[in-house]
Amino acid sequence: MNNATILVVDDEPQLRRAMKATLADLGYSVIEAKSGEEALQSIRQEAPDLVLLDLNMPGIGGLETCRAIRETSDVPIIILSVRNAEREKVQALDAGADDYVTKPFGIQELLARIRAAIRRVPASVESGPQRFADGELEIDFDARRVTLNGRSVRLTPKEFDLLRFLVSHPDKPIPHRKLLQTVWGPDYGDEVEYLRVFINQLRKKIEPVPSKPKYLLTEPWVGYRFAVPGPAG
Numbered sequence: 169m170n171n172a173t174i175l176v177v178d179d180e181p182q183l184r185r186a187m188k189a190t191l192a193d194l195g196y197s198v199i200e201a202k203s204g205e206e207a208l209q210s211i212r213q214e215a216p217d218l219v220l221l222d223l224n225m226p227g228i229g230g231l232e233t234c235r236a237i238r239e240t241s242d243v244p245i246i247i248l249s250v251r252n253a254e255r256e257k258v259q260a261l262d263a264g265a266d267d268y269v270t271k272p273f274g275i276q277e278l279l280a281r282i283r284a285a286i287r288r289v290p291a292s293v294e295s296g297p298q299r300f301a302d303g304e305l306e307i308d309f310d311a312r313r314v315t316l317n318g319r320s321v322r323l324t325p326k327e328f329d330l331l332r333f334l335v336s337h338p339d340k341p342i343p344h345r346k347l348l349q350t351v352w353g354p355d356y357g358d359e360v361e362y363l364r365v366f367i368n369q370l371r372k373k374i375e376p377v378p379s380k381p382k383y384l385l386t387e388p389w390v391g392y393r394f395a396v397p398g399p400a401g
Contacts (some may be wrong), residue, residue, distance in 0.1 A: 170195040172217040172286050177207040178234065179225045187220065190275055204233030211241055218286050223249035223260065238264030242325050244285040246275070251329050254324070256359055261365040267352070284353030292382050302397055304376055305383065307335065316375060321373045326351065330366055331374070333395035335382070341387040352366045365391055 174196050176187045181202070188198040191268040199214050201207040204227050207219070219237065223230035246267045247260040255270055257268045267281050300307040306315045309332055313322040323331065329351045334342060344363055348356040356362075367386075385393045 171197070173197040173199065173214065174282070175207060175210055175214070176314075177201045177204070177219060177220045177225070177230075178199045178222040179203065180222075186216055189274075194279070204228040204236070207233055208236055209242065213236060216243060217283060219243055219245045220282075221245055221247055221265070223247055223251065223256070225378055228356060231259060234260065234263040234265055238324070246278075258361055258365055261362060262369070262385055264324065266324075267362075280353075280355050282312075284355060289355070297336060299351040305374055307331070309335075318377070323370070323373060327366055327370055327373070331370055331394075333338065334392060338394055338396045341390050341393045343391040347391060363392065 174191055176184050176191075177200075178184050178187075179202050179303050181396075184200045184202070188200060191198050192260060194291075199210050199216055201210050203225060207221070210216070211219070217326070221230050221234060225233075228236070230247065230249070231398050237243065237245060238246075245265045246269060248269050248271060249256065249260070249266045250271045252270045260268050266285055268305045269278055269281055298309050300309075304317055312328055313325075314323055314331075314359055330347065333347065333350055346356040347363055352359070352362070367384055371381050371384050375383060382397060383395055385395050
């Protein structure tokens, strides 16, 4: 049985009712919100384990709701949308979403995404170095703490897990599919735009000069590599 609490945010009452019935049958606790404003209030009061967030809503809308959630919470967010263009997905991921599912979707697909979003991080991500430090960037993996030039950097759980896996394979190109299946789950592999967005976000946070990365390097047509800087001089 599942004991996680899921917040379903959608302005369509029929969809909320259908989602609630399906998820409750599987043992999930379900909270409903019909607007972004209600969703933010529910997150403050109920602290759900996962948010299913519709992109097209009146009021502040899905993207703004996602950004607002991310200012105070690391709860996993799955965007639900009828829009399938890559630009829309990138905007949602850039706003802080962990995943993006296009309507209409099969319930088994959605359930797989839900399980992946709330599951424990796999051992292949958790194992690895306990610390990384090179003078500018310091990462304490046990404390999940990152500092750049002495300044604390806040990473989302997905950003941290992605960084941890790359750092655990220093100077080794990691293919897109391997990164996706390790950090997001075995049902992933083709969502290369996810990696592009998350790597860009990480670069903004941990690179001294994000436009000229020294740690998170792109391996064209392959994936990404965490480069360990050599000794100065």
